[in-house]
Amino acid sequence: MALLDVRNLRVRFETHHGVVRAVDGVSFSLEEGETLGLVGESGSGKSVTNLSLMGLVPQPPGVVEADALTLEGRSILEMSDEELRRVRGNEVSMIFQDPMTSLNPLLTIGRQLTEVLEVHERVTRREARRRAAKGLDDVGIPEPEKRLDQYPHELSGGMRQRVMIAMGLLCSPKVLLADEPTTALDVTIQAQILELMKSLQESHGTAIVLVTHDLGVVAGMSDRVNVMYAGKLVETASAEALFESPRHPYTAGLLGSVPRLTGDTGAALDSIPGSPPDLAALPGGCAFRPRCGQAIDRCASEVPPLHVLGSSSSPRRTACFEHARLGGAAAQGGDA
Amino acid sequence: MAPTDIEGSSRWALDEAEAKRLQKEARQFKGESLWTDARRRLRRNRTASFAMWFLVMFGGTSVLAPLLPLPSPKALSLRDDAAPPEWPWAEPAPLPKPPAKGTAATKATRNLWNNGWRHRTTLVVDAADTAALERAASWAADLTGRAPVVEVHAAGSGGLEGYLSVPMLRDDVPRVDYAELSDGGSVNTWDVAASEGRDAFSVISLSLIDAEGESFDPALVSAAQADVRGRRLRVLLSRATSVEGRAAWLVEAELRNGLAHPVDVILVGGRIVSEGPGLTDAARSGEQSARARLSEGIEHADLGRRAAASLAAAPIDGVRYAGTSYEDGYWPFTGLVGALDDLLIEARIAIFGSWQTGNWMGTDSKGRDLMSRIVWGSRTSILVALIASACSLLIGVLYGAFSGFVGGRVDNLMMRIVDILYSIPFIFVVIFLITMVQGLAEARPDLEIDRELVFFLVIGAIYWLTMARVVRGQVLSLKNTEFIEAARVMGASTLRILLTHVVPNVLSIVIVYLTLTIPAIMLFEAFLSFLGLGVEPPKVSWGLLAVDGTQVINPIKSYWWLVVFPALAMGSTLLALNVLGDGLRDALDPKMRGRS
Structure with missing residues (x-):
């Protein structure tokens, strides 16, 4: 049984401007020790997917529905508030994008770290402190004892993100949801943090859901990648297969807009024309059609289903009628 | 016990070392909370901590006002002008001798002796010499259970006039006999002490439930009247609510006809509706004082009666009882503050006796001490x-x-x-x-x-x-x-x-x-x-002090102290509060840690 099983997850927000379908029919599953990348532009539903895994979508205005949303066979949707609290931080925890604001500026690092343990485990203060120091040591913070008595503003951004990771891993959760964990950091620190997450994953056996719009991060970290657009999964494949031959014009477009070190470094970057659609007023048919260079008539009238492709050992799916044609075109880099 | 446990001394030593190590570790483990950190930083901010100390001192001074040897803040004197500040070492102006008793000026001038204590009964005695006065003081202490403060003035006849001032606590104040009437009304009876050459007399206060006066039955009053401990009833007071809406003469007639004994004066709702033939000036003044006490809720006169009775029963050599007077030093607070004040007054008497400060900050136009008013006002x-x-x-x-x-x-x-x-x-x-x-x-x-x-x-x-x-x-x-x-x-x-x-x-x-x-x-x-x-x-x-200040603004004479001192007190408090607020903002922000 999969650690985390999501089938046909739908999240909508009922606002004054109409119903916003932030997530629409997303399915995936996560095994122990696996890393799943969630890729997409801003507003494509990555973060909302993550929040609904924690039961943190504000209701109302949000409405979360799914055929199945289970953690080790237990349905997250049916949990009471109390049960959810016990899961959060303990079995599923989360790392936020901006380490500058996700620590309480008035509490010491130690106080905030030990709080996790106080909430979930009956430990003495001394024991909690020892484990907090160990946690900081694990994420490579020097002099962890001293850091415990410092306030967040006394640490650098990379340090704070390490603290956040330590906080996320303190209770040895089974799933770690990383919501753009490296976006706010500079490139060298990014590499260190990713390296750290990878090694911690190996030692703890934690499954990671990595939300990002940075394809480079996904390529380095993920086993499998889900590409989202306008609340829908448009392509899912193993990282290698995806980067080798994207089968959806949006994926191809994303890959095309990554700067490369080879070839003409002076040339302008490719970009996807247009802008992401308004989720409250999606066009009929394929949501990506207005920006797609490969669109055919059928795209305007029908919503493309997820076609299953590839072998059973490395399954991949894509939501494009023209995936077969793309298979050849995208090998050259895709210029949708 | 297993034998291995007996030879445990070395193990104990080990445990002690272990405990010490653990303690040391625990001390190092001590984190710093936001508040201890803030306190430390506030202490390091010199301006803010000075402001805090100032506020604590100022607040403490005003809370401890009854303890301080200040003159009474409400004691008027018959001055026609505000007195300027005088230096602490200046010779205080001599207090004028009380004028002849019974004149209109008596009350106001007596306030010059009012030194700011709360309710105080002064037993006035004529004593032949100092030794007699000492005997009188110990007699007063026995009688009241509280040490009196003695002031001595030379009497006209060559002897001494002693003022034995006994501070009264709040609990002493109401000494009123209370009787419930059969149909819901009530009668309060109390004695007005013999004082200033007057005989003691009794006062009956009626409170009848029925607003239309239906139950205003003179027979009830007579029933109450019969039980006044054998004293002659001379004043009848009726509270306002009882007989409103009825003509005064009707009430009077009913009372007159209904009462078993004639009375000298009948008061209804604070107004005299009838004066009997036996009404003398002394009785009228007694009635006025009773009315004043009634309106202030102070119905205390028991001590004077007891003092007179005690001296009559066991005369002291060389001491003659000359009367009793009652004064209230400042407005009473109720509840916890009042109880605290009582303690502070006891402490004040124990520490300072009858000594009090002069008018270091001057007086206002009614002769009230400004420093005392600032302290009480704050x-x-x-x-x-x-x-x-x-x-x-x-x-x-x-x-x-x-x-x-x-x-x-x-x-x-x-x-x-x-x-x-x-x-x-x-x-x-x-x-x-x-x-x-x-x-x-x-x-x-x-x-x-x-x-x-x-x-x-x-x-x-x-x-x-x-x-x-x-x-x-x-x-x-x-x-x-x-x-x-x-x-x-x-x-x-x-x-x-x-x-x-x-x-x-x-x-x-x-x-x-x-x-x-x-x-x-x-x-x-x-x-x-x-x-x-x-x-x-x-x-x-402070607002009323400002009023006092504005009333004396005129181009002819400057009463600067009436403006400067209250403004100083108010301004420095407000400034200190602002500075403290600024300091607190810095102290409560951990980002300022290690910077100030």
Whole structure:
């Protein structure tokens, strides 16, 4: 049984401007020790997917529905508030994008770290402190004892993100949801943090859901990648297969807009024309059609289903009628 | 016990070492909370800690006012001009001798001896010499259980005139016999002590339930009259509520006809409706004093009667009882403050005796000591600031936090209410509320509405609006910060998030805002008292001191001390509060750690 099983997850927000379908029919599953990348532009539903895994979508205005949303066979949707609290931080925890604001500026690092343990485990203060120091040591913070008595503003951004990771891993959760964990950091620190997450994953056996719009991060970290657009999964494949031959014009477009070190470094970057659609007023048919260079008539009238492709050992799916044609075109880099 | 356990001495030593090591470790483990850190940083901020010390000293001085050897803040003297400040070492102006008894000036001049204690009974004795006076003092101590403060003046006949002033506690005050009438009314009977050449006499106060006077049965009064411990009944008082709506002569006739014994004077609702043939000047003055005591709620005269009886039974050699007088030094506080004051007065008498300061800051145009008035006035002002800000803190923080945290439509509604309240001019609200309360207090005296407390609460009820907005804004911005989200993701409950993450973040701003609200409240109180809406004379507050100051502004003579000293007290307190608020803001911000 999969650690985390999501089938046909739908999240909508009922606002004054109409119903916003932030997530629409997303399915995936996560095994122990696996890393799943969630890729997409801003507003494509990555973060909302993550929040609904924690039961943190504000209701109302949000409405979360799914055929199945289970953690080790237990349905997250049916949990009471109390049960959810016990899961959060303990079995599923989360790392936020901006380490500058996700620590309480008035509490010491130690106080905030030990709080996790106080909430979930009956430990003495001394024991909690020892484990907090160990946690900081694990994420490579020097002099962890001293850091415990410092306030967040006394640490650098990379340090704070390490603290956040330590906080996320303190209770040895089974799933770690990383919501753009490296976006706010500079490139060298990014590499260190990713390296750290990878090694911690190996030692703890934690499954990671990595939300990002940075394809480079996904390529380095993920086993499998889900590409989202306008609340829908448009392509899912193993990282290698995806980067080798994207089968959806949006994926191809994303890959095309990554700067490369080879070839003409002076040339302008490719970009996807247009802008992401308004989720409250999606066009009929394929949501990506207005920006797609490969669109055919059928795209305007029908919503493309997820076609299953590839072998059973490395399954991949894509939501494009023209995936077969793309298979050849995208090998050259895709210029949708 | 196993034998291995007996040879445990080395093991104990080991454990001790272990314990020491653990203790040392534990000490190192001690983290620093936000508050200890803030306290340390505040202490290091010299201006702010000086301001704090100043406030503590000033507040302490006014709280301890009954302990200080200050003159009475309400004692008038017959001056026609305000006296300028005098140096502490200057020879105090000699107190004039009390003029002949019984004249109109007596009351005012006697206040010169009033040294600011609360209720005080002075036994006046004529003594042959100092030794006799000492005997009289020990007699008074035996009689009252409290050490009297003795003042001596030379009497005209070559002897001594001794004033044995016995401080009375609040519990001593009402010595009224109380009788319940059969159909719901009640009769209070008490004795007015023999004093100043007068005989002792009794007073009956009637309180009848029926407003139409149906139950105003003279037979009942006669029944009560029969039980006045064999004394001659000379004054009959009836409280206002009992016979309103009936002609005075009718009441009088009923009383006259119905009473078994004739009385000298009948008072209905504080007015004399009848004077009997036996009414003498002494009785009239007794009636007036009884009425004054009745209106002030002070119905104490028991000590004089006891003193006279005691001396009559066992005369002391060389001592002649000359009378009793009663004075109240300052307005009494009730409840906890009153109980504290009683203790402080005892301490004052033990420490200072009858010594008191001169007019170091001058007097006002009615001869009241300005320094004493500033100290007692700041007591009122500090009290209003504390009560009103506590009130605004309670309402404002709860309202704002609830509104901000719940959000949505509730928040919208609650904030619109605040907007509406904001648009009403405060001064009208205050006038309206205070008028209402005053009307209610007059209509229902049994509710015992403390007008001043209501005044304080009204101010607090107005100042919560801004506090609610500030807190709501803070909570709103906090609610959406990532660390609150992170705490929720971590599995913390709503209550825990509120207590450990939201409240400390809001509190620092609330505290800082509070230190700015308190001066505003003090100024508002001064403003309202200035207009005559707040504290009423003879009580004093900073606003009333300002009134006194403005009344003497004229181009001919400068009464600078009436403006400068109250302004200094008020200004320095407000400045200190502002400085402290600034210091607190820095101290409560951990980002300033290690910088100041």
